[in-house]
Amino acid sequence: MFDGITPQLLFGQLLIGVINGSFYAMLAMGLAIIFGLMHVVNFAHGAQYMLGAFVAWLLLSTFGVPYWGALILAPLVVAIFGIAMERLILKPIANLDHLYSLLVTYAATLVIEGLIRQQYGSTGLPYSSPLPGGVNLGFMFMPWYRLWVVVFSVVTCLATWLLIEHTKLGAYLRAANESPEVVESFGINVPRMMTLTYGFGVGLAGLSGVLAAPIYQVSPSMGSSLMITIFAVVVIGGMGSIAGAILTGYTLGIVEGLTKVFYPEAANLVIFFIMLLALIFRPSGLFSGTEKS
Amino acid sequence: MRWALILIAAVVALALPFFVYPVLLMSILCFVVFATSFNLLLGYVGLLCFGQAMFLGLSAYVTGYVLKTTGVSLELGILAGALVSAVLGAFVGFVAVRRSGIQFAMITFAFAQFVYFALLRAEFTGGENGMQGIPRSKLFGVIDASDSFSFYYVILAITVLAILFCYRVIHSPFGEILRAIRDKEDRVESLGFRPERFKIMAMTISAFVAGLAGGMKATVFQFATLTDVSWTVSGEVILMTLLGGLGTLSGPMVGAAIVIAMNDELAKFGEWALIAQGVILILVILFFRRGVVGEAGALIRRLRERKAD
Numbered sequence: 118m119f120d121g122i123t124p125q126l127l128f129g130q131l132l133i134g135v136i137n138g139s140f141y142a143m144l145a146m147g148l149a150i151i152f153g154l155m156h157v158v159n160f161a162h163g164a165q166y167m168l169g170a171f172v173a174w175l176l177l178s179t180f181g182v183p184y185w186g187a188l189i190l191a192p193l194v195v196a197i198f199g200i201a202m203e204r205l206i207l208k209p210i211a212n213l214d215h216l217y218s219l220l221v222t223y224a225a226t227l228v229i230e231g232l233i234r235q236q237y238g239s240t241g242l243p244y245s246s247p248l249p250g251g252v253n254l255g256f257m258f259m260p261w262y263r264l265w266v267v268v269f270s271v272v273t274c275l276a277t278w279l280l281i282e283h284t285k286l287g288a289y290l291r292a293a294n295e296s297p298e299v300v301e302s303f304g305i306n307v308p309r310m311m312t313l314t315y316g317f318g319v320g321l322a323g324l325s326g327v328l329a330a331p332i333y334q335v336s337p338s339m340g341s342s343l344m345i346t347i348f349a350v351v352v353i354g355g356m357g358s359i360a361g362a363i364l365t366g367y368t369l370g371i372v373e374g375l376t377k378v379f380y381p382e383a384a385n386l387v388i389f390f391i392m393l394l395a396l397i398f399r400p401s402g403l404f405s406g407t408e409k410s
Numbered sequence: 411m412r413w414a415l416i417l418i419a420a421v422v423a424l425a426l427p428f429f430v431y432p433v434l435l436m437s438i439l440c441f442v443v444f445a446t447s448f449n450l451l452l453g454y455v456g457l458l459c460f461g462q463a464m465f466l467g468l469s470a471y472v473t474g475y476v477l478k479t480t481g482v483s484l485e486l487g488i489l490a491g492a493l494v495s496a497v498l499g500a501f502v503g504f505v506a507v508r509r510s511g512i513q514f515a516m517i518t519f520a521f522a523q524f525v526y527f528a529l530l531r532a533e534f535t536g537g538e539n540g541m542q543g544i545p546r547s548k549l550f551g552v553i554d555a556s557d558s559f560s561f562y563y564v565i566l567a568i569t570v571l572a573i574l575f576c577y578r579v580i581h582s583p584f585g586e587i588l589r590a591i592r593d594k595e596d597r598v599e600s601l602g603f604r605p606e607r608f609k610i611m612a613m614t615i616s617a618f619v620a621g622l623a624g625g626m627k628a629t630v631f632q633f634a635t636l637t638d639v640s641w642t643v644s645g646e647v648i649l650m651t652l653l654g655g656l657g658t659l660s661g662p663m664v665g666a667a668i669v670i671a672m673n674d675e676l677a678k679f680g681e682w683a684l685i686a687q688g689v690i691l692i693l694v695i696l697f698f699r700r701g702v703v704g705e706a707g708a709l710i711r712r713l714r715e716r717k718a719d
Binding site: 156158206209217224225228234235348349352396 | 505509
């Protein structure tokens with residue numbers, strides 16, 4: 118079965134795996150941050166990622182703002198949108214069962230995707246690569262843009278992880294997760310911190326969307342099809358663990374890529390099977406020390 | 411009072427096909443059963459199954475396949491679909507109860523997507539094209555009720571049986587334990603029960619009932635498609651249940667009727683049907699968590715209290 122596997126095929130799929138893994142990691146990380154502080158499973162994460170790509174596309178096609186401008190502007194727009202969402206639909210139900218926040222973000226996804234599809238149709242819109250060309254590494258061809266995505270996502274993930282695990286701000290965040298009353302008594306505005314955290318997580322989704330625009334086509338359903346995988350990644354990694362989300366994201370992207378080489382039929386399902394195995398043999402998650410239900 | 415209401419409902423249900431297009435009515439009944447199966451989990455055990463469509467869709471295909479390829483009677487075909495769904499439900503339950511609350515929802519969501527892929531790839535389903543030409547076989551092998559008007563009464567009978575079955579489950583000692591798990595899981599555990607087992611059983615029963623709905627749907631429309639397994643349908647059933655009233659027997663029925671009628675009206679406006687569903691779900695969650703039936707009940711109680719004063 119290993120006949121006919123050329124280095125080009127192997128490394129090509131490996132690269133695709135790393136690229137997909139970059140998106141899994143960034144999105145799962147945002148989901149983990151939001152869940153960690155607010156106990157909200159943000160179903161709209163995929164839709165917000167799609168919004169990031171759409172805003173980038175709109176900025177380019179309507180206002181002529183190039184990719185590099187969109188990389189800063191679009192996440193801001195999406196983050197502000199997220200903050201409005203938090204204020205309007207998440208805050209009023211913050212004290213209810215967490216299932217309601219999952220459902221309300223699901224409902225928001227229906228509205229966001231529906232409106233975009235109504236306005237722009239469901240076919241993918243092209244977004245040309247800001248870094249055309251690439252370099253021949255001998256065993257494979259490496260497009261510049263893909264290299265940029267991998268480097269940028271690794272740096273973003275590392276920076277975010279450092280921010281939350283090793284700064285004072287991050288310490289407040291983690292403390293507010295453990296016991297909001299105590300943090301509040303130190304004079305910290307916990308509700309505002311939650312709003313900003315949600316905005317930050319959503320902004321990360323928007324940023325991933327901009328990164329994705331030149332690779333995948335910009336389409337209304339680009340986010341929801343990804344959400345299934347992201348949910349599996351988060352379940353495997355253990356909810357609320359940021360490092361776990363990042364590592365699981367990259368690993369699963371690579372595993373999926375390799376499966377495409379050795380057993381293409383299973384590529385769509387391999388992440389699901391890993392989730393099953395993880396649930397059966399490590400019910401509390403691979404990286405979760407302090408699992409909270 | 412209660413019996414009077416049931417009597418009125420019975421008369422209306424029997425008379426409706428003389429006034430309304432029977433296929434629309436049958437479609438509502440399928441979703442009444444489907445929403446009831448979902449409510450069994452969320453309303454009475456507190457488990458959010460975010461992939462209930464997998465049971466509906468799988469059973470629709472199995473029922474269709476059995477009726478097309480063998481000569482068995484209608485009720486056996488539907489029963490076969492429901493049983494296969496129940497097996498899937500037991501397996502999903504076995505895996506998913508390992509995580510509680512919100513993660514249960516995420517796992518069932520991922521499961522449903524897996525079933526979607528599997529059915530897309532499986533040969534017997536017809537892939538993207540779906541399965542067509544599912545026969546409305548004879549009931550018990552003798553009664554021919556294949557025209558839509560008389561078939562409505564067959565579907566109505568199955569619906570009534572399914573609802574009665576759910577009623578029995580909810581109002582049994584087993585149902586008591588399910589509700590206790592919903593309210594105070596650790597206390598149930600300390601009484602010596604094992605909540606996981608009860609949850610798996612509840613999943614199996616719910617999947618069976620959802621499977622009945624799938625079999626009904628396959629024979630009503632005489633085709634089965636991937637739409638029945640999609641997450642939009644899993645979401646629709648959530649909307650029906652919450653809109654009607656969570657944890658009440660009549661809530662999901664009312665919700666299913668409203669949502670199906672609304673979809674029917676909005677079908678010509680394309681995307682607006684889904685957008686409307688999203689907006690209504692947001693409004694229900696923010697302002698009317700008791701749903702139509704719950705709010706109506708509260709209103710009646712308030713009026714009575716005022717009268718008593």
